[in-house]
Amino acid sequence: MSQVNERIRTEVESISLVDTHEHIMPEAERNEYAVDFGYLFAHYNSSDLVSAGMPPRLMEAVRLPMHYYRLRHIKRLNLHRSIPEPEREDMSLEERWQALEPYWEAIRNTAYAKQTLIVIRDLFGDKCPACRPGVEDLNRGTYLQVSKAIADSRRPGWYRYVMKEKANIAVAVIDAQLTDVDREIFAPVMRLDHFIGVRSRADLGFLESEAGTVIHSLDDLVRAMRTVLEKYVAGGVVGIKSGLAYERTLQYDKVTRSEAETVFNRIAGHLGEGPSWREAKPLQDYMMHQIIRATIEAGLPMQIHTGLQEGNENIITNANPTLLVNLFVEYREAKFDLFHGGYPYIHEWATLAKNFANVYADMAWVHIISPSIGRSLLHELIETVPGNKIMAFGGDAITVEMAYGHARMAREVVARVLAEKVDEGYLAEDEAIRLAGKMLRDNPAALFRLPVSS
Numbered sequence: 001m002s003q004v005n006e007r008i009r010t011e012v013e014s015i016s017l018v019d020t021h022e023h024i025m026p027e028a029e030r031n032e033y034a035v036d037f038g039y040l041f042a043h044y045n046s047s048d049l050v051s052a053g054m055p056p057r058l059m060e061a062v063r064l065p066m067h068y069y070r071l072r073h074i075k076r077l078n079l080h081r082s083i084p085e086p087e088r089e090d091m092s093l094e095e096r097w098q099a100l101e102p103y104w105e106a107i108r109n110t111a112y113a114k115q116t117l118i119v120i121r122d123l124f125g126d127k128c129p130a131c132r133p134g135v136e137d138l139n140r141g142t143y144l145q146v147s148k149a150i151a152d153s154r155r156p157g158w159y160r161y162v163m164k165e166k167a168n169i170a171v172a173v174i175d176a177q178l179t180d181v182d183r184e185i186f187a188p189v190m191r192l193d194h195f196i197g198v199r200s201r202a203d204l205g206f207l208e209s210e211a212g213t214v215i216h217s218l219d220d221l222v223r224a225m226r227t228v229l230e231k232y233v234a235g236g237v238v239g240i241k242s243g244l245a246y247e248r249t250l251q252y253d254k255v256t257r258s259e260a261e262t263v264f265n266r267i268a269g270h271l272g273e274g275p276s277w278r279e280a281k282p283l284q285d286y287m288m289h290q291i292i293r294a295t296i297e298a299g300l301p302m303q304i305h306t307g308l309q310e311g312n313e314n315i316i317t318n319a320n321p322t323l324l325v326n327l328f329v330e331y332r333e334a335k336f337d338l339f340h341g342g343y344p345y346i347h348e349w350a351t352l353a354k355n356f357a358n359v360y361a362d363m364a365w366v367h368i369i370s371p372s373i374g375r376s377l378l379h380e381l382i383e384t385v386p387g388n389k390i391m392a393f394g395g396d397a398i399t400v401e402m403a404y405g406h407a408r409m410a411r412e413v414v415a416r417v418l419a420e421k422v423d424e425g426y427l428a429e430d431e432a433i434r435l436a437g438k439m440l441r442d443n444p445a446a447l448f449r450l451p452v453s454s
C-alpha cells in the first residue's frame, strides 16, 4: 500500500492542473489590496468568522483592504448585493489583529482555516530573514511578519510564480467578468446573469450600454443578450457561468412568451425599483432558457453554481441541483458543468451526472469545504460516473495564494482516494493513474477546448 501510495502521489503531484473555476483578482488590482493579513480574508474564512459570531461590520473592518476589493467586484458584476459598511476604517493593524484573534481561534478547525495556514506556511512563511525558520501559523506572534511578507509579495511575476511554479496549474478557467486576462494563466468565462436578473430601468440601461443597442421590448432584450454573448465569444470566452442560486431558486420553468413579456413591459415602464424577484420570475425563467439556447449555438459549456452559497445567511434549498432537471431533459445538446458537488446535495448531484449525458460533475470548491466530503464524494463518483465527466479540481478563489492552497488540498484528496481504490482492489494502479490525468487535466481541457499537453 505505501509504495503504491507513493507512486500515485508522485503522479498526481506531477500533473499540470486544468483548474475549472477561479475568481482571481487582476494582478494590478491585487497590488492595491495585498498589504497586510486582511488580504487572507477575501472570502470563505471570512464567512466562518461571521458564523463564529464576529459582527459582520467588525469583520469588514478587520479585512479592510479586501472590503474595498469586494466593493469594486460587486460593482463590476452589477450584482444586486451589498456588503456591510466597516465598523471603522481607522483601526491600526494591531487593533485589527486584536479584533480578529478570538474569532480566528474559533475557526481554526475549519477546512477554510487549514487552507489559509497552508498559504501562510508555503507562500508567506519565510519571506523575511528575521522570521526564520519560517512562519507556519497566524497568531499574535506572527501577524506582523505575515503582513510584511504579503506586502513584499507585490512584485512582477508573482502570479506566474504562484500559479505555475508553486501550484503547477496549466490553465485556470476564470469567472471575473473580464476577458482581458493573462492568457498564459487564465481562460475566461463570462456571466449573462444580468440579462436574467434585470428588474429596473437602471438595469436595462446597464444592458443597453453593454450591448450598444436600445431595449424597448422582450425581443430587444433577447437580441441584446445575443449581441453581448457575441462580444464575449470574440473576447475568447471558453464558457458561460451562472451564479443565480445566490439570488433565487434554480427552478427555471418553461413559461410562455406572453408571461415574460408582461413582466418586461412593467419593468420598461417603471421608474422605481421594479418588481421583486418573485414577481420577475417568469421573465427570468424565460431568459434562462434563451441563454441556454444561445450558448448551445455558440458551442459553449454552461457552468452552473449549485449547492452551498458563499457568505452567510442564504437559502440552501434554492441551490438544490435537482431543481435543474427540466433543463437537462430539454437541452440535450447543451453541456452543463455542474458545480461544487451540489454540497450538501452531493448524492443527488452525483446522480444527475450519472444519469444525464449533458451533465458534468465538477468538484470546484469541494475540497476546502470539507476534505473528507471530497474523499467520500470522489469514491462515489469513481464508482458511479463515467471517468470522462469527472472534474476533480476548481480552486474557486479570489487570490492566487488560496488557489494554490486549494490545489494542495485537492491533490491530497485525489492521491489518497486513488490509492485507496487500488488498495481495495477496485482499480488497477495504471488505471488509477490514468484516471488522475483525466479528472485533473484532460476532462476539463476537453470540455473547455483548452490546448494542454499531457
Ligand SMILES: [Zn+2]
Pocket (backbone or CB within 6 Å): 021, 022, 023, 175, 396
Ligand atoms: Zn465561484
